Amino acid sequence: ACSPSKEAPSSLPAGQAPPVPTGDPSASIAEQRKIIDSLDKQIIELLKQRGEASATVQKIRTSAGGQQTDPAREQEIISNYATGLGAGGGDVAKAILNVDRGAQPSSSAAPTSTTATSTSH
């Protein structure tokens, strides 16, 4: 049988050192912010790569006479994010899709209301 590990399970990303406990809460905030900044940098790089792949697919489709967007595929992506991230995941996917398809709205998507809809009053 293997002996139990003395180390607590870590939720830190690989290669990230845990903060040194100093008793100063601002020290751990600074540590965690370094981790957040590093993760955000990686996420931004991945999003750039995603944007390029997405633009290529859209170009291939429109060059062949198809629509720029594919609403069924978008629903699949939104569902993947919701499954992976929980409640807010779908919103993350929608934000990414909005960026990656540019100004073009998904043909089945409800229009995003950025301006007040005119109502009678």
Ligand SMILES: O=C(O)C(=O)C[C@]1(C(=O)O)C=C[C@@H](O)C=C1
């Ligand atoms: O997968 C596609 O068909 C794409 O065009 C890529 C992508 C995406 O960014 O994931 C972009 C626009 C489409 O509406 C659906 C998905």
